[in-house]
Amino acid sequence: MTDTPAPYRWRWAALFVVLAAEVMDLLDSLVTNIAAPAIRADIGGGESTIQWLGAAYTLAMAIGLITGGRLGDIFGRRRMYLVGAVGFTLGSVACGLAQAPDQLIAARVVQGLLGAIMLPQGLGILKEIFSEKEQAAAFGMFGPVMGLSTVGGPILAGWLVDADLWGSGWRMIFLINIPLGLFAVAGGLAFLPEWKSARTVRLDLLGALLAAAGSALIVFPLVQGREHGWPAWAFALIALAVAVFAVFAWYEKRTAAAGRDPLVEPSLFRKRGFSGGMALGLVFFSAMTGFWLTFSLYTQIGLHYSPFKAGLAGIPSSIGMVVAFIASQALAKFGRKVMHGGLITMVAGVGGVILTLGLSGDTVTPWQLTPALAVTGLGMGFVMAPFFDTVLASVEPHETGSASGTLTSVQQLGAALGTAILGTVFFERIKGDSFVHAEQFTLGVEIAMLAVVFGAIFLLPRHARPQETEAEPVATAAEEIPV
Missing domain, CATH: 1.20.1250.20 (MFS general substrate transporter like domains)
Structure with a gap:
């Protein structure tokens, strides 16, 4: 870890920067449930489009979180937090400007992947800059913020769609991330200290690819299979997913036995x-x-x-x-x-x-x-x-x-x-x-x-x-x- 003041003087400012990132994630995991019918009415798509608006984000987040924390250990938490925050904000802009369902779904994948890089870094930094006595108070802030986001997120999304600000309609549920993202980036530059693992950490890239492939092979046929009348390939992909996860388990065991990460x-x-x-x-x-x-x-x-x-x-x-x-x-x-x-x-x-x-x-x-x-x-x-x-x-x-x-x-x-x-x-x-x-x-x-x-x-x-x-x-x- 790099040298930081003890206690770090900007630790409470850093807390609010990390909370801004958490709010962006919480809002974006909830808003499409409310806005999906309006989105489909505007840019088209089938019923599976509605499902993909949420599943693309959460699936990408699940895949990215497996390696997100490790990237911070390897390249530095502050650096990867900023990469994630910038990428998440740009992904939000891409969502707001999308003109077709496939463009929007692809932008949701970008949001999920970059969010998975951003979130673990902020939480990891907070654990380093707060003393054990202060950590309870610092992390205690997450409960109220998550609660308010859970209550207010769907309401905000519904209001933004109905309000149609400047003719933006549903697009504003994503564009509202721009000020939050700018705050997260500026605050990260100003208040987050750099942190990097003291030991050499290797990224298990093949393991990450196997986990990602297995997850995608399950979700894709479950969403698309119905629109295609449940063809044989849908069940074949699900069976393949089971095989991929079996290979993943074998590979992880072998990696650990070899003394790698x-x-x-x-x-x-x-x-x-x-x-x-x-x-x-x-x-x-x-x-x-x-x-x-x-x-x-x-x-x-x-x-x-x-x-x-x-x-x-x-x-x-x-x-x-x-x-x-x-x-x-x-x-x-x-x-x-x-x-x-x-x-x-x-x-x-x-x-x-x-x-x-x-x-x-x-x-x-x-x-x-x-x-x-x-x-x-x-x-x-x-x-x-x-x-x-x-x-x-x-x-x-x-x-x-x-x-x-x-x-x-x-x-x-x-x-x-x-x-x-x-x-x-x-x-x-x-x-x-x-x-x-x-x-x-x-x-x-x-x-x-x-x-x-x-x-x-x-x-x-x-x-x-x-x-x-x-x-x-x-x-x-x-x-x-x-x-």
């Missing part, structure tokens, strides 16, 4: 808690992302809500998530029981949405959906809040960095899969059924996915922290933020 520590997969956490995260984040996508599509396409009204309709769920994040701190002593309780609560909320739609049909109002959506969001929050802490309690301290990065990539891959799977289910059902029944059926599939998550929770450690009688400590809360 593997992309993912093979020892992690021998731990029941971590493997269970990966399966849990993949299915849960698929279900959660699919819920947001299909609900936004149903309210706009089925109920003919404006984008702004659709954004407002989701507020109860977002508020429920924020409340759960706050309350989960007081419930941490109950360990994984909090996650089980959250799953039961979420299932009750999703069931409430199904019941409300069945009773009210196409005349349902946002107020009628409010109780069920609030319960759904509350459940989501109680599962999400302790997820990383609980899974990481099963790994050794020296494995925490690799485990955190892998889990974050799994979270993003789950989001891409949720967009592909539940989006496909929804569009498949509306071919010969009403929008109400299509949404009810899709939510029924979601409940089945949550049942799988409920069982996977039993594989996790009972508590996020070892008991005092255990000798070895685990990472602090700040260390568990993926870097």
Whole structure:
């Protein structure tokens, strides 16, 4: 590490620079759910275009996060943060100027890849410039910012589309990143110190390519297969993806045995808690992302809500998530029981949405959906809040960095899969059924996915922290933020 003042005098300014980058990512992961119908109406594309607007970003993010942190170790965190921030901002401009679906989807890939380079660097720098005592306060800022972005992101997106500022329509949801991006770049130049790993780190390029290929081979046929009548090549690609991931696992084991730096520590997969956490995260984040996508599509396409009204309709769920994040701190002593309780609560909320739609049909109002959506969001929050802490309690301290990065990539891959799977289910059902029944059926599939998550929770450690009688400590809360 380069020499920096102790404590670094600009550390709080650096915190707000990193938070600006986090806000850009959070907004861009949410806005296309609201704006997708307006985008398709303007530049065309099939139903799969709507799915790709979200899946392209999250899939690229999942692929990029696997190596993003390592690039900072090799080339310097400040340098790679600036590369990521500039690239993400330019990608946002390209999204705002896109004239065709393929151009927009390609620009979303650029956003995801460059965002995956940007985000780990800022978080890693914060861990270096704040003392252990200050880290709790510094990383505690992320909770409120994430909560406000979750609540405000869809509303902002809906308002921008409806407001049609200067005739920009949906394009402003991406162009609004320009001032945020300029702040992130200028702030990075002014306030972020340089940091580079003291030891020589090699990039596992072949491992990264194998992981990227396997992920893409799963998502692509799930999105495109339906529009082509589920041809044989779709299933062949999925089978090939399984084979590629098997080769990836073999290669990572071989890399570690040779004393080189593997992309993912093979020892992690021998731990029941971590493997269970990966399966849990993949299915849960698929279900959660699919819920947001299909609900936004149903309210706009089925109920003919404006984008702004659709954004407002989701507020109860977002508020429920924020409340759960706050309350989960007081419930941490109950360990994984909090996650089980959250799953039961979420299932009750999703069931409430199904019941409300069945009773009210196409005349349902946002107020009628409010109780069920609030319960759904509350459940989501109680599962999400302790997820990383609980899974990481099963790994050794020296494995925490690799485990955190892998889990974050799994979270993003789950989001891409949720967009592909539940989006496909929804569009498949509306071919010969009403929008109400299509949404009810899709939510029924979601409940089945949550049942799988409920069982996977039993594989996790009972508590996020070892008991005092255990000798070895685990990472602090700040260390568990993926870097």
